[in-house]
Amino acid sequence: xxxxxxxxxxxxxxxxxxxxxxxxxxxxxxxxxxxxxxxxxxxxxxxxxxxxxxxxxxxxxxxxxxxxxxxxxxxxxxxxxxxxxxxxxxxxxxxxxxxxxxxxxxxxxxxxxxxxxxxxxxxxxxxxxxxxxxxxxxxxxxxxxxx
Numbered sequence: 673x674x675x676x677x678x679x680x681x682x683x684x685x686x687x688x689x690x691x692x693x694x695x696x697x698x699x700x701x702x703x704x705x706x707x708x709x710x711x712x713x714x715x716x717x718x719x720x721x722x723x724x725x726x727x728x729x730x731x732x733x734x735x736x737x738x739x740x741x742x743x744x745x746x747x748x749x750x751x752x753x754x755x756x757x758x759x760x761x762x763x764x765x766x767x768x769x770x771x772x773x774x775x776x777x778x779x780x781x782x783x784x785x786x787x788x789x790x791x792x793x794x795x796x797x798x799x800x801x802x803x804x805x806x807x808x809x810x811x812x813x814x815x816x817x818x819x
Contacts, residue, residue, distance in 0.1 A: 731762035732787045732802070740789050740800050740808060747810070748793035758790040758797060770801035772811035 745752045768779035787802040802808040
C-alpha cells in the first residue's frame with residue numbers, strides 16, 4: 673500500500689500541533705520551586721539609592737554637559753553659570769546626521785545612540801546633538817529637527 677503526499681499531510685499537521693502543545697523539556701512547571709543552584713535576582717530598592725550631587729540633566733554624562741556648557745558660553749559670551757539646561761536626554765538618532773542633516777552631506781544610515789541637549793544662554797537657545805562617542809555639533813536652522 674502506497675500513500676501519497678496529500679494523504680500524509682493531516683498526519684504531519686497533527687504531529688506538529690501536538691508537539692507545540694506539550695511543555696518543553698527542561699522548562700519549569702508553574703508550581704515548580706526555584707532552582708537552588710541559581711541565585712535569586714531582584715530589582716534594587718530605589719529608596720535606598722542615595723541622591724546625586726549632580727544637577728538633574730537627564731541621562732547625559734556630566735563630562736559631556738561640561739563640554740556643551742563651555743561651548744555655549746564661548747559662542748554666546750555668557751558666563752558658564754548663566755547657561756541654563758532646557759532639555760537633556762539620551763536618544764537614538766535615525767542616522768549619522770544626529771537628526772540635523774546638512775545639505776550636500778552624506779551620513780551613515782544606521783541608528784546612532786547619543787544625546788539631545790538644549791541650552792539657554794540669555795534669550796538664545798542652543799540645540800546640541802551629541803554622538804555616543806561624545807563628539808557634538810550645534811544644530812542650526814529652522815526649528816528643531818526630531819531625532
